[in-house]
Amino acid sequence: MSSPTPVWFITAASSGFGKYMAFEALSRGHKVIASARSTTRIQDLKEAGADIVTLDVTSPLPELQKTAKEANDKHGYITHLVNAAGYILAGAVEETSPQEDFDHFNTNVFGMLNVSKAFLPYLRSTCGEKTISNFGSIASWVGGAGYALYSGSKWACSGISEAMRAELAPFNIKVTSIEPGYFRTGFLNPAARVESAVRIKAYDETEVGALRKKFTEVDNNQPGDVKKGCKVLIDILTHTGLAEGKEIPIRVALGSDSPLVIMNKIRQTEDLLKEWDLITTNTDHE
Structure with missing residues (x-):
């Protein structure tokens, strides 16, 4: 029996990885339901054969559940959920406001969580292997001045x-964290990145100010070439091309710079643990 045609639901398909993952999946004959806060920004995907829907990932869960049901009803099943919505908030912790902090996590974290909650009943009931792809970053490994919230x-x-990967393994749902390095998308365009409304002069000549310039x-x-990156991602998530015969990994260190950042973090962490081992581990009951 042949495998069913993959059906993708992709958030934030108006730009970046969301858009080009949708185009790559369509080029392979897959079904794609592309979403964005405004469908006027994804008309090109509609022309390429995608179904398009309006979706704001920060909407209340009942609205997301309604969208998930309508998406599942479209083809009768969903095989791949891609949570691509997110943005960067630039500013020192002292500069960013509680509302800016909340809005940032509301899109980047709670949006991912609630979209997943809305789609999971349909993914669990779909036969065969399913995937959920959540976008992390090299910033998942390294914090730095000026982008603490991101x-x-x-x-x-x-x-x-x-954690979701462990929870959903019994239902044959493979969850992966995609952790890209620097790719040439609109992510850092002035219209896309958000800077704290408050700017404290004391930070201008520190690493925070340097980050804004960077x-x-x-x-x-x-x-990074986002089209090449998305081809690799679709290969990985469908066990095809360069990823044929390989399991979907728990994380995808995407881009030439991503593994370097992660390996450096691992080495620093190993050095830290070795330096403090005899001091910090001598804490058990006698």
């Missing part, structure tokens, strides 16, 4: 994904 949100995404310099000069 890093925290992406650490949360990766940690939650790892984002402008790096924008549209990132090394």
